[in-house]
Amino acid sequence: MSDNKKWYSLDLGLNNKKESSGTCGCGKTEGSCNSSPKEEELSADEFYEAAINASIGEERHRDGFEQVFDVKMDRRSAFKKLTASLLIGAGAVTTSCSVTTGSDTKEKAQIDWEEQFKGNYKLMTDEEKQGTINRLMRSYELRTHKKINMTAENAAEDVLFGYAFNISKCQGYMNCVSACVEENNQDRNSEMQYIRIHEMKDGEGFKFNKADDNYYHEVPAEGHFYMGTQCFHCDNPPCVEVCPVQATWKEEDGLVVIDYDWCVGCRYCMAACPYDGRRFNWSKPEVPEQEVNKNQHYLGNRMRKKGVMEKCTFCVQRTRKGKNPACVEACPTGARIFGNLLDPDSTIRWVLENKKVFRLKEDLGTEPKFWYFMD
Amino acid sequence: MKNRTLIYLVVLLLGGTLISCKEKEGEYHSISDKIEAESKPYHGNLTSDELLVDTELIKITEGENTFLIPERKSQIKSFACIECHSKPLSEMAGTDIQKAHWDIKLSHANGDAMNCATCHNGSNMNNLNSLTGKDIDFNLSYKICSQCHSNQFEDWKGGAHGKKVAGWAPPRASNTCVNCHNPHSPSFEKRWPVQFNTKTAIERNEGLDH
Numbered sequence: 243m244s245d246n247k248k249w250y251s252l253d254l255g256l257n258n259k260k261e262s263s264g265t266c267g268c269g270k271t272e273g274s275c276n277s278s279p280k281e282e283e284l285s286a287d288e289f290y291e292a293a294i295n296a297s298i299g300e301e302r303h304r305d306g307f308e309q310v311f312d313v314k315m316d317r318r319s320a321f322k323k324l325t326a327s328l329l330i331g332a333g334a335v336t337t338s339c340s341v342t343t344g345s346d347t348k349e350k351a352q353i354d355w356e357e358q359f360k361g362n363y364k365l366m367t368d369e370e371k372q373g374t375i376n377r378l379m380r381s382y383e384l385r386t387h388k389k390i391n392m393t394a395e396n397a398a399e400d401v402l403f404g405y406a407f408n409i410s411k412c413q414g415y416m417n418c419v420s421a422c423v424e425e426n427n428q429d430r431n432s433e434m435q436y437i438r439i440h441e442m443k444d445g446e447g448f449k450f451n452k453a454d455d456n457y458y459h460e461v462p463a464e465g466h467f468y469m470g471t472q473c474f475h476c477d478n479p480p481c482v483e484v485c486p487v488q489a490t491w492k493e494e495d496g497l498v499v500i501d502y503d504w505c506v507g508c509r510y511c512m513a514a515c516p517y518d519g520r521r522f523n524w525s526k527p528e529v530p531e532q533e534v535n536k537n538q539h540y541l542g543n544r545m546r547k548k549g550v551m552e553k554c555t556f557c558v559q560r561t562r563k564g565k566n567p568a569c570v571e572a573c574p575t576g577a578r579i580f581g582n583l584l585d586p587d588s589t590i591r592w593v594l595e596n597k598k599v600f601r602l603k604e605d606l607g608t609e610p611k612f613w614y615f616m617d
Numbered sequence: 618m619k620n621r622t623l624i625y626l627v628v629l630l631l632g633g634t635l636i637s638c639k640e641k642e643g644e645y646h647s648i649s650d651k652i653e654a655e656s657k658p659y660h661g662n663l664t665s666d667e668l669l670v671d672t673e674l675i676k677i678t679e680g681e682n683t684f685l686i687p688e689r690k691s692q693i694k695s696f697a698c699i700e701c702h703s704k705p706l707s708e709m710a711g712t713d714i715q716k717a718h719w720d721i722k723l724s725h726a727n728g729d730a731m732n733c734a735t736c737h738n739g740s741n742m743n744n745l746n747s748l749t750g751k752d753i754d755f756n757l758s759y760k761i762c763s764q765c766h767s768n769q770f771e772d773w774k775g776g777a778h779g780k781k782v783a784g785w786a787p788p789r790a791s792n793t794c795v796n797c798h799n800p801h802s803p804s805f806e807k808r809w810p811v812q813f814n815t816k817t818a819i820e821r822n823e824g825l826d827h
Contacts, residue, residue, distance in 0.1 A: 398661065398663050400655075400656075411778075413805055414810060420811050420812045456814050458810065460809055564663045564785065566783070570781075575805060576780035581785040584656040584659055587787070587789070589775065589776025589777070591652075592776045593777045596777070615777070617768070
């Protein structure tokens with residue numbers, strides 16, 4: 243148990259390994275430690291199963307009236323349910339009590355426990371942020387035996403990120419889209435993409451209902467122009483406003499970010515965004531191990547899970563180090579310009595001051611930090 | 618007596634509105650106000666120095682802008698040109714030497730307006746040649762381009778045209794014209810997009826897309 247924490251920490255005996263057979267690592271000699279000597283080890287799947295059993299039990303296998311009528315609640319099943327719920331709370335403890343469990347499993351259980359009860363990233367101190375990324379890195383290593391590098395860099399002083407998109411330059415090659423997918427570890431199965439490139443007819447203006455954002459022919463196509471949309475990192479973001487759990491917020495440098503571990507997946511933000519900037523993980527995101535970008539940021543491209551929101555973060559893992567976002571770097575035509583709005587000498591400021599810029603749906607007052615311009 | 622209560626009320630009301638207006642949310646009316654207010658004094662301390670170490674750069678000043686561009690001569694495989702072009706072009710023409718530059722086909726403006734000699738100087742191949750016959754160093758080839766493409770030149774100086782070499786953070790290092798455009802065939806070619814979303818295509822076929 244370490245002090246100065248907002249939740250109760252489990253000590254799974256990693257720090258005092260000597261204690262073995264007789265008593266458990268947890269120091270108790272009764273209760274959950276002795277009550278279930280058969281459950282030596284709970285794998286992630288078993289744990290999940292037990293959790294579901296405890297909450298809804300057999301109901302999930304039944305349908306309709308069976309749920310009401312076909313319930314045999316004898317003493318045995320009642321006990322079974324009780325044991326299951328005990329198992330969740332005591333799952334980690336059980337693991338620690340086992341003689342056969344390896345220290346890796348114990349460590350994993352401890353990490354899972356701490357991660358389960360950590361607070362909102364927005365409210366964390368720098369040490370707590372460091373703590374959680376250390377746990378996430380270690381957890382990844384324990385699961386895959388591969389190392390990743392995750393940071394929790396905060397916004398730098400005097401930085402406000404802004405983006406400009408040159409409509410005359412974009413030719414619709416979509417190098418930005420593929421660079422973004424690779425950089426941000428987006429789910430390959432559902433082919434999630436943060437960036438959309440819209441092919442629009444010349445002379446018709448911005449008609450998103452008529453535009454095609456999934457064309458496949460030689461580009462640039464005759465009589466068409468191209469423009470890209472993604473998260474605009476509004477200065478007055480409606481998505482942040484509607485989040486019931488404050489899992490998304492605006493950082494000091496203007497990035498609108500999501501704590502994937504705090505998001506409950508209600509998708510209010512998706513509905514509130516007037517720009518279709520947000521994406522939802524309907525399934526567990528999967529990226530082949532060799533394709534995983536291992537330079538990660540807690541708020542950026544770290545692996546997401548099923549049922550949480552994600553979106554463009556202006557590649558927070560890159561931009562807070564002074565690099566350009568992956569889309570800017572990949573663009574072969576130089577249509578994408580990124581920089582610091584607070585730096586009077588930056589190129590983005592020159593664009594805003596010298597080109598005729600506009601933003602989408604400006605009248606909504608969302609104040610996107612993403613401008614369009616033409617040559 | 619009645620008047621005094623009225624005055625009290627008015628003062629209270631005014632005070633109330635003043636206090637309630639001072640929430641942090643409405644600190645700026647718009648993003649441009651915010652940019653203007655927060656950018657002075659500016660003391661950002663991130664740099665792209667580290668990202669630029671592998672690129673050889675030269676510093677140029679054009680108008681009010683001073684920035685870095687990639688050095689060019691070391692990137693041209695057949696530089697220095699005089700290693701072959703030891704004599705003026707007129708003397709080399711027609712002689713029985715191996716043909717070179719057969720892969721270069723000029724598709725830049727039309728033949729009436731431009732030919733090789735518009736940019737190259739037949740009697741001094743190591744330098745480029747301005748329209749008025751002045752030498753222009755290969756490293757500063759943008760000076761050749763800017764003779765005609767003046768709008769692009771203005772945008773490039775300011776930073777609206779042309780890609781950055783590495784990061785957004787200062788110092789600014791921008792690609793020069795020839796880093797993206799082949800000077801002999803400067804426009805970008807038609808090609809297939811690198812990405813196609815099969816899932817979206819399926820959803821659209823099934824009418825699931827909104």
